Amino acid sequence: MKEIKLRMFFDAHCHLRTERILSNMIPFIAVYASKVIVMPNTRPRAILTGDDVIWYRNEIQKALRGNKMPFEPLMTIEIRDNTTPQTVEEAKKAGVVAGKAYPLGVTTNSDEGLRDFFSGEITDTFQAMEDIGMLLLIHGELDGEKILVTEREKNFIPVLVKLSERFPKLKIVFEHVSTKFGVYMVEQLGENVAATITVHHLCLTLNDVIGYGIKPHNACMPIPKTFEDRDALIEAATSGNPKFFLGSDSAPHFRNKKECFVGACGIFSAPVVPALLAEIFEKEGRFNRLEAFTSANAAKFYGQPLSEEKITLVKKDWVVIEEIDGIVPFMARQKLYWEQVL
């Protein structure tokens, strides 16, 4: 195959950021995705309420000026200990489709994450979300005493199981699943549970982060793990199972924030997302399931219409640029084999 056409993607997990990063990096997503789930962990202003969402959506629209393709940001709020049923109801009126919960301290800007997923107050909030049809997105890792970074996802699974049973109609997305066990559990749990998979977790193992020198631009949370885990993710992504869909977790950080004493976690994958997916699905002989993963499964889970617009990829070698406006993209300096026609 020399050329493929795909419906524009539904990228179910994106960090668009604010200000200069927002305006300079959004074009890299807008060329392939017509709908994105926008993560709310911006700083200094986090997205916590309907008012925050109105402000942030405006900032995104400003950054999109001149964009020719359809692009719809689907907004989310952070769910914190003090998020009330009233907050989520107001957010819903402002167009919010989902609430994102970060367990305390597991990733970038999760310093005010949830302390307890089952306190009386927060279960009232989850109940309200279930009642109004707002999705719950979870960064599924839990830190703890003597819990290695590689074990955090496994450590979180009991919380996921309990939540899915307690709120059987609450749609839950287990974000950026990174282990074979996580994939297995998502398969086993009810129809209300799905998972996003990033492109970088389909490519990397822990070896690519610390196995051959420290590679800060491959550092992300959850940390990439074993070959067995990566293969299980590839199998899930290419299976056609509607519970698994693309969430690139494209997360730009300036180079000096990655190459420093305590480097930020997060990978700016947007410039290579379509090319890498074509390569992976081609290798698996599963081109026929690519569009389900990139565009259809997430739209269905979120109850959104399928994109009518298409993008075209052609088989053509190219080398990924080393830096874009101070940000090093995923696979910088490496050769890829598919390229989007722009």
Ligand SMILES: [Zn+2]
């Ligand atoms: Zn993320």
